[in-house]
Amino acid sequence: MRKFFSNRLAAALLALPILAALAFALIPATKVSALQVDQTRIMNKRFDPDGYHPSYYRVTVNFNDPGIASGQAFGALGKNEFIKAIDCHVTTAFNAVSSNTITFGTTATSANEIVGSGITAGTPGIYHLTSAAGLGVAATSAADVTLYAKYAQTGTAATTGAVTCVIEFVPNNDM
Numbered sequence: 001m002r003k004f005f006s007n008r009l010a011a012a013l014l015a016l017p018i019l020a021a022l023a024f025a026l027i028p029a030t031k032v033s034a035l036q037v038d039q040t041r042i043m044n045k046r047f048d049p050d051g052y053h054p055s056y057y058r059v060t061v062n063f064n065d066p067g068i069a070s071g072q073a074f075g076a077l078g079k080n081e082f083i084k085a086i087d088c089h090v091t092t093a094f095n096a097v098s099s100n101t102i103t104f105g106t107t108a109t110s111a112n113e114i115v116g117s118g119i120t121a122g123t124p125g126i127y128h129l130t131s132a133a134g135l136g137v138a139a140t141s142a143a144d145v146t147l148y149a150k151y152a153q154t155g156t157a158a159t160t161g162a163v164t165c166v167i168e169f170v171p172n173n174d175m
Contacts, residue, residue, distance in 0.1 A: 054084055056168040061102055061149050063094050063161030071108035071148040080172040081140050086115060086129040087166050094121040094161030096153030102163055103150045106139050111150035114139050114167070121151070121163055 057075040061068060077083075086104070094100035100121035105111035114134025119127055129135075139145060147167070 052173065054168050054170050056166050057147065058164065058166050059149055060162060060164045061151055063096075063151065063153075063158040065151070068149065068151045069153075071105070071111040071150040073108065073146050073148055075147040075167075076144060077140050077147065077169060078144050078172060079140055079142070080137050080174070082137055082170040082172070083114065083132075083135050083139065083167060084170055085166075085168045086132050086135070087168075088119050088127045088129070088163050089165075090119070090121055090124045090127070090161075090163045092160050092162040093124050094151070094153065094158050094163075096122075096158040096161075097155030099152070099154045100158065100161065101152045102165075103152070104134070104165070104167065105148050105150070106134075106145040108148050108150075111148040114147070119163065119165075121161060 059074045065072065088102070094102075101117065102115075102119040102121045103110075103112040103117070104115040105113035107113065112133075115129060115132045119129070133139075149165075151161075
């Protein structure tokens, strides 16, 4: 009798990984958008504990991210934090017929106070934005700010497009 139960227990334990794999396979796969951020939440500023190393936000914008046409919050910066560099990689061309503009800013409405233009989203490639309006403390000199990304298109709507951008900044350690 004891051998019967130990064999059944061993067989049941061996079957668990198989059952788990089958259960996982039954979960439907869904497409996940890059900018799925709760737009009602207050964004927390990032900071380096010692305050002497650059920090960054990395954000991917897709042509079909929910609400991207009206500006989507993805981060925050403190007063007088220094935006050091903005680099973007258009991995998949945005294909709206007339224009494809990716901007970053401090207001959802315009979202162009940091990068008003300069990302040619219709052409894949690397873009190092050396003349963006918001570099330095231009966008952060007045107060803490929330960061927004926006995709504006004209003409026939896009069916493709993805860009990953890194906004590098230095905390205000002049205290």
